[in-house]
Amino acid sequence: MSISQIRTITAFVDDQDRAKDFYVDVLGFAVRSDLKMGDNRWLEVAPGDSGTAIVLHRPFPGTTAGTLSGVILDSADLEADAKKLREAGVTVDGPDEMPWGKQATFADPDGNNFVLSAPSRQLPE
Incomplete structure (x- = not known):
């Protein structure tokens, strides 16, 4: 196998215009x-300049919007990012202390779920 990276994830x-506004104006x-x-x-x-992008696409036949879950977004300042999301009207759960650092969760306007993470230590192998 010669797979070298994940290029895109589809949400x-x-x-699409509302999603673009959220991802650009709210998430930056x-x-x-x-x-x-x-x-x-x-x-x-x-x-x-992240290597992995998110494609904001209309649902394919047989799928529905808001089914993406578990994508982890790293944050250099989790507390400030969670505050900015709340100020933009986004419901944020957390930040909570976890064994690997802090994390908070939120969803985009379509219900696609994300984890905002500030890892502070290595996970055990």
């Missing part, structure tokens, strides 16, 4: 790509 959203992500392809739109956002 299904009902309204950059738009990496925003292409119209017929009836489809490829909207890719990422935090800074």
Whole structure:
């Protein structure tokens, strides 16, 4: 196998413009790509120069918006980021102290769930 990285993760959203506003204006992500392809739109956002991007895509047939879960976003200042999310009207659970550091959880407007993490120590092997 020659797999070297995860390039994109897809978050299904009902309204791509609303999702773009949230990811760019609230989370501070950059738009990496925003292409119209017929009836489809490829909207890719990422935090800074991160290698992995999130594609904000309308649900494929048989899927629904808000099904992404468990994506962990690292934060250099978890307390401040949780406060900014709350000030933007986002419901945030935590931050809570965990064996590996602190974390908080939140969801985007479509219900895609994220973990905001500030790791402070190595996980046991």
